[in-house]
Amino acid sequence: MERAAVTVTIYDVAREAGVSMATVSRVVNNNPNVKPQTRKKVFEAIERLGYRPNAVARGLASKKTTTVGVVIPDISNSIFAEVARGIEDIANMYHYNIILCNADKKKEKEIRVINTLLEKQVDGLLFMGGVVTEDHIQAFRTSSVPVVLCGTKDEHQAMPSVDIDHEKAAFDAVNVLIAGGHRHIAMISGTLQDPANGFARYQGYRKALEAAGIPVRDEYVRIGNYRYESGIESTKYFLELDPRPTAIFSANDEMAIGAIHTIQDSGFKVPEDVAVISVDNIRMASMVRPTLTTVAQPMYDIGAVSMRLLTKLMNKEAMDYTQVTLPHEIIYRHSVAQS
Amino acid sequence: MERAAVTVTIYDVAREAGVSMATVSRVVNNNPNVKPQTRKKVFEAIERLGYRPNAVARGLASKKTTTVGVVIPDISNSIFAEVARGIEDIANMYHYNIILCNADKKKEKEIRVINTLLEKQVDGLLFMGGVVTEDHIQAFRTSSVPVVLCGTKDEHQAMPSVDIDHEKAAFDAVNVLIAGGHRHIAMISGTLQDPANGFARYQGYRKALEAAGIPVRDEYVRIGNYRYESGIESTKYFLELDPRPTAIFSANDEMAIGAIHTIQDSGFKVPEDVAVISVDNIRMASMVRPTLTTVAQPMYDIGAVSMRLLTKLMNKEAMDYTQVTLPHEIIYRHSVAQS
DNA sequence: CTGTTAGCGCATTCAC
DNA sequence: GTGAATGCGCTAACAG
Numbered sequence: 001m002e003r004a005a006v007t008v009t010i011y012d013v014a015r016e017a018g019v020s021m022a023t024v025s026r027v028v029n030n031n032p033n034v035k036p037q038t039r040k041k042v043f044e045a046i047e048r049l050g051y052r053p054n055a056v057a058r059g060l061a062s063k064k065t066t067t068v069g070v071v072i073p074d075i076s077n078s079i080f081a082e083v084a085r086g087i088e089d090i091a092n093m094y095h096y097n098i099i100l101c102n103a104d105k106k107k108e109k110e111i112r113v114i115n116t117l118l119e120k121q122v123d124g125l126l127f128m129g130g131v132v133t134e135d136h137i138q139a140f141r142t143s144s145v146p147v148v149l150c151g152t153k154d155e156h157q158a159m160p161s162v163d164i165d166h167e168k169a170a171f172d173a174v175n176v177l178i179a180g181g182h183r184h185i186a187m188i189s190g191t192l193q194d195p196a197n198g199f200a201r202y203q204g205y206r207k208a209l210e211a212a213g214i215p216v217r218d219e220y221v222r223i224g225n226y227r228y229e230s231g232i233e234s235t236k237y238f239l240e241l242d243p244r245p246t247a248i249f250s251a252n253d254e255m256a257i258g259a260i261h262t263i264q265d266s267g268f269k270v271p272e273d274v275a276v277i278s279v280d281n282i283r284m285a286s287m288v289r290p291t292l293t294t295v296a297q298p299m300y301d302i303g304a305v306s307m308r309l310l311t312k313l314m315n316k317e318a319m320d321y322t323q324v325t326l327p328h329e330i331i332y333r334h335s336v337a338q339s
Numbered sequence: 340m341e342r343a344a345v346t347v348t349i350y351d352v353a354r355e356a357g358v359s360m361a362t363v364s365r366v367v368n369n370n371p372n373v374k375p376q377t378r379k380k381v382f383e384a385i386e387r388l389g390y391r392p393n394a395v396a397r398g399l400a401s402k403k404t405t406t407v408g409v410v411i412p413d414i415s416n417s418i419f420a421e422v423a424r425g426i427e428d429i430a431n432m433y434h435y436n437i438i439l440c441n442a443d444k445k446k447e448k449e450i451r452v453i454n455t456l457l458e459k460q461v462d463g464l465l466f467m468g469g470v471v472t473e474d475h476i477q478a479f480r481t482s483s484v485p486v487v488l489c490g491t492k493d494e495h496q497a498m499p500s501v502d503i504d505h506e507k508a509a510f511d512a513v514n515v516l517i518a519g520g521h522r523h524i525a526m527i528s529g530t531l532q533d534p535a536n537g538f539a540r541y542q543g544y545r546k547a548l549e550a551a552g553i554p555v556r557d558e559y560v561r562i563g564n565y566r567y568e569s570g571i572e573s574t575k576y577f578l579e580l581d582p583r584p585t586a587i588f589s590a591n592d593e594m595a596i597g598a599i600h601t602i603q604d605s606g607f608k609v610p611e612d613v614a615v616i617s618v619d620n621i622r623m624a625s626m627v628r629p630t631l632t633t634v635a636q637p638m639y640d641i642g643a644v645s646m647r648l649l650t651k652l653m654n655k656e657a658m659d660y661t662q663v664t665l666p667h668e669i670i671y672r673h674s675v676a677q678s
Numbered sequence: 679c680t681g682t683t684a685g686c687g688c689a690t691t692c693a694c
Numbered sequence: 695g696t697g698a699a700t701g702c703g704c705t706a707a708c709a710g
Contacts, residue, residue, distance in 0.1 A: 052457060060396050060686085084414055088441060360681090374680090377679080377680080395702090399704070
């Protein structure tokens with residue numbers, strides 16, 4: 001194959017192969033109505049010329065790009081990496097390309113990225129994590145391509161989505177603590193503004209306590225920002241309290257790790273003095289000492305299922321439901337004493 | 340703004356505004372040759388119709404897509420996330436969109452992704468990390484768009500690239516150990532097949548030892564795969580040795596963390612019994628106990644500088660040099676005793 | 679300042 | 695099976 005110094009088009013291939021451009025188009029698109037011999041001639045010409053189909057022209061002519069846009073709220077968050085992997089595997093399976101766009105957890109940038117993707121005429125859109133506001137929905141509406149939310153949902157649950165039951169996940173996590181005999185359970189929460197993740201997890205915490213007849217104390221709840229440092233900060237605060245909590249439920253693993261280190265740095269032991277549990281199950285959870293007991297989100301599956309859902313939507317297949325809730329699972333490790 | 344149920348084109352806007360499509364095109368492209376009043380009319384029509392320019396058609400007509408493709412070898416590697424952030428900031432500054440494509444650290448997939456990006460007519464390509472083989476270079480050559488390697492280089496250093504001096508970084512790291520009085524220094528290396536990262540870091544290790552007159556022992560070197568588990572495995576091996584190493588140099592942070600935990604789990608202390616140092620400075624490095632002393636790669640800058648370099652290349656600006664080496668820096672934390 | 683006219687590279691009828 | 699013709703939505707000369 002030669003180098004394509006100047007662009008070689010479908011016309012060049014046609015001339016080289018002694019056929020019409022329509023025929024070249026057919027073989028490139030795997031249209032069966034081509035005599036095997038002709039097909040061979042064309043392939044040879046393609047090879048000889050180093051022809052590379054122009055996806056832009058194809059997209060314009062066919063009004064399909066076979067690519068789906070994925071907006072990642074925060075590329076440095078490892079959760080999304082795993083979800084992306086699930087998305088990719090299924091996308092490849094259905095011959096879609098995926099293009100990732102990072103949005104740095106900025107709403108304004110998310111909207112911009114959605115618009116860029118739509119301008120690029122993606123055939124579908126996957127929106128990962130983050131808060132879905134009216135503005136997002138507006139942006140989605142300006143186009144007619146299907147959108148599915150993965151790892152989050154919109155407030156009115158009107159859009160197709162794939163997620164876990166965050167409230168139930170939190171509820172289950174706190175119950176592990178309660179079952180272990182804990183009565184003084186603090187929570188490091190995410191922002192309560194986020195209905196899908198933040199608020200739901202907080203609700204799960206409250207409901208678990210209430211179900212066990214344990215009073216909910218305001219001073220046992222701190223709002224963090226999902227980062228390590230904020231886990232440290234919240235935990236320092238908890239450790240000063242009287243009575244000091246004997247267990248901490250963190251809204252995500254990263255803050256939980258901050259909690260563990262803070263507890264240890266303060267001369268206490270995990271889980272003996274303070275137990276820690278959280279939600280996510282990122283890779284790092286098994287890379288702390290003690291290893292972190294946490295509620296695992298099926299990240300890969302969330303990605304895979306939402307991509308599969310999207311293919312159906314793009315294909316206009318009939319669907320009985322477009323809101324799927326995947327199961328979560330408690331991973332018992334060593335930051336909570338085994339009962 | 341209405342919803343664009345059916346596609347509204349530049350013609351629709353032209354009709355709505357009572358001008359020609361050329362004029363609409365001008366205002367969309369910020370061409371100054373439009374009377375302010377006309378511009379206003381057009382904008383109103385755009386707003387009223389909910390017009391969204393079709394980037395695919397634009398790309399075809401202008402032969403430019405104002406997007407650059409970025410191939411990420413491994414999306415779950417946090418190093419690349421930071422590099423990507425640098426890339427993005429500069430890309431935005433120059434009004435380029437970036438599309439990320441993950442390649443799962445599979446060479447075959449890297450090549451496929453490069454081709455996909457090229458078919459999509461990106462204006463430039465950024466190739467992050469990983470090994471650059473002849474096949475990669477072949478793929479790059481089939482197109483005439485500029486390519487820059489970031490965080491790696493090709494064997495013959497023929498392609499534009501932005502990277503640190505890996506050998507020197509390793510050399511410096513090992514010297515920290517030597518300066519601390521260590522003579523029994525083991526290394527957890529990456530694959531020696533990778534000239535840019537793996538082999539260069541190993542070379543730095545050797546040279547540092549040689550320069551200090553310390554014999555290089557084969558049993559003090561283990562080849563890992565850059566992952567936590569492989570740090571554990573290698574360290575278990577080292578701990579059995581006689582004489583047992585008093586310090587370990589790891590080719591990357593993640594394996595170093597595995598080393599620290601293994602040392603601790605075996606009843607030894609870091610850094611008292613065994614010191615640990617590595618290269619990278621990922622976020623997790625400050626999230627271990629003890630915190631990890633490491634040689635920081637300027638990840639953000641690597642991304643930013645390579646994107647800047649790419650813009651110049653795309654712009655066909657004259658360049659004196661296209662191979663840039665950024666400085667690294669030793670971050671002193673607590674996994675090596677302060678001298 | 680604004681309109682007209684050609685393509686950009688390809689998929690896709692519709693004939694043959 | 696294959697070719698000729700048309701147009702996807704837009705930019706870019708070229709006129710005026």
